[in-house]
Amino acid sequence: MESNLGAILKQIEQIADIGYWEFDLETDNYYWSDGVYKILGYSKEDFVLDHHKVVSLIHPDDKKRVEQHLLGVYSDENSYEIRAKFIHKSGKPIIIESKTRLEEDAEGKPVKVSGVFRNITPSVEAGMHLTNLQLKLSDLLDSVGGCLWEADGRTIEFSYISPQLEKLLGYSADEWMADAKFWESILHPEDREFAVSFCQNEIRQDRNHVFDYRIRHKEGHYLWVQDRVSVLRNGDKIDLKGMLIDITEQKKVEQNLRDQRNLTNQLIQQLPNVFFLFNQSGEFLLWNQRLTEVTEYNDSEMSNLSPLDFFEGEAREIVEKEIRSVLEKGNTEIDVEFTSKSGVQKPIHFIASRFTFNGENCIYGLGIDMSEKKEMIETQKKLLHTIENILEFAPEGMLVLTEKLELFKQNNSFDKLIKEYSSKLNYTESELRTLIINKILSQSETAESFEIEIESNPKK
Numbered sequence: 001m002e003s004n005l006g007a008i009l010k011q012i013e014q015i016a017d018i019g020y021w022e023f024d025l026e027t028d029n030y031y032w033s034d035g036v037y038k039i040l041g042y043s044k045e046d047f048v049l050d051h052h053k054v055v056s057l058i059h060p061d062d063k064k065r066v067e068q069h070l071l072g073v074y075s076d077e078n079s080y081e082i083r084a085k086f087i088h089k090s091g092k093p094i095i096i097e098s099k100t101r102l103e104e105d106a107e108g109k110p111v112k113v114s115g116v117f118r119n120i121t122p123s124v125e126a127g128m129h130l131t132n133l134q135l136k137l138s139d140l141l142d143s144v145g146g147c148l149w150e151a152d153g154r155t156i157e158f159s160y161i162s163p164q165l166e167k168l169l170g171y172s173a174d175e176w177m178a179d180a181k182f183w184e185s186i187l188h189p190e191d192r193e194f195a196v197s198f199c200q201n202e203i204r205q206d207r208n209h210v211f212d213y214r215i216r217h218k219e220g221h222y223l224w225v226q227d228r229v230s231v232l233r234n235g236d237k238i239d240l241k242g243m244l245i246d247i248t249e250q251k252k253v254e255q256n257l258r259d260q261r262n263l264t265n266q267l268i269q270q271l272p273n274v275f276f277l278f279n280q281s282g283e284f285l286l287w288n289q290r291l292t293e294v295t296e297y298n299d300s301e302m303s304n305l306s307p308l309d310f311f312e313g314e315a316r317e318i319v320e321k322e323i324r325s326v327l328e329k330g331n332t333e334i335d336v337e338f339t340s341k342s343g344v345q346k347p348i349h350f351i352a353s354r355f356t357f358n359g360e361n362c363i364y365g366l367g368i369d370m371s372e373k374k375e376m377i378e379t380q381k382k383l384l385h386t387i388e389n390i391l392e393f394a395p396e397g398m399l400v401l402t403e404k405l406e407l408f409k410q411n412n413s414f415d416k417l418i419k420e421y422s423s424k425l426n427y428t429e430s431e432l433r434t435l436i437i438n439k440i441l442s443q444s445e446t447a448e449s450f451e452i453e454i455e456s457n458p459k460k
Helices: 002-016 034-040 052-058 061-078 121-144 164-169 173-179 192-204 250-271 289-295 312-331 371-393 411-423 429-444
Strands: 019-022 030-032 080-087 093-104 110-119 146-152 160-163 209-216 222-234 239-247 275-281 284-287 332-339 345-357 360-369 399-401 407-410
Touching: 019 034, 030 034, 034 093, 034 110, 061 080, 080 429, 093 121, 121 275, 146 164, 160 173, 164 173, 164 222, 164 239, 192 222, 222 250, 275 345, 289 360, 289 407, 312 332, 312 345, 312 360
Parallel strands: none
Antiparallel strands: 019 030, 019 110, 080 093, 093 110, 146 160, 146 239, 209 222, 222 239, 275 284, 275 360, 332 345, 345 360, 399 407
16 A cells, blocks of 8 residues: 555656655654655755755855745744755756645644645746846836737727837826727727728738728827737637737838839939939839820830830831940940831930849839930031032132131132132231231221221332
């Protein structure tokens, strides 16, 4: 019977991680069950069990406190319960919970102290870990400006909201939960219908969901929050667990980015020249109205075109080569004939550069329509040719001065006049030409039309 009881006791000790101990006050002898040795990592053969050894296994931090409790048991004839750190054979501290009682003989004399050790290190460490996690969660919620909450999925009536609520929105948890419709009542009027209907619809579909809305702070201003909701269904019961996060600053950044994009887009659209942005696959990502005007394609058609679709023959080969060059070297500048939807060709001066957009190498640039410049140059050439013809075939001597009153052109008749009269007037050809031009220049400053007289050179 005793062996059976011993076996059962050993099983209980192993399962519960406990051990029994005794201290005989008359003989000063200690007894430890197998469970005590196991908790501390020793075997019975490791040492002789005595008071000195027992005390040496108590952690220095708790040694004085344990000895005082033992004295209390002896003097007050009391039992006690204490938690203390002991030193495991490995050197690692372990936490033991000890329940102790004093036994007396028939005459009331203390004869034995006995107790039970229970290793509570795992549970204490788990508790500390949980506490640390809770602290970290609290710090995390504080850092992101958020709070946790729980609610009934059928009524959206809140049953819990974490203390971070007050930091986030200024309300206490009691204020929030005193009114079943409190959450709904402080939603921004423009967001209320959306937020409530969206949440209810997602709950009906048993879907976890995330949504953004504006909510009123206790001080009256509105914050943007993101609500991350988990839907937990158990039969007819629906529980909601969620986290509110302050995203006001994020929304401001997003709005600034939208404003910048809108401004950029407006600037691009108002450019007098063609603007384009396309990726390595030749897909247009961005273009302005000027490009659609030059190409004669609309925006819908542009999204299905590639840059090479606007060039033919040799021009297409040139552009294809330059695209590869831009992707390798970073930029290029070319003049090339551009073909519109109707087949009209225009000379375009392209300036293009490599650009990283959404993590991808792209090409952006400007195209300057050179048609007007080309026409102007051609017109100037025709005008010059006409002037030359007039000068060449005029019967009288003629010369043309620039705006700076410099000689620009003279005809053959003027040359003949110089040759004929230079000797008669005692001048060299160069001297007579210079004299005539100087007199013209001096008279042109005061009159639109005039006559000049050239007298014979008196020095010769």
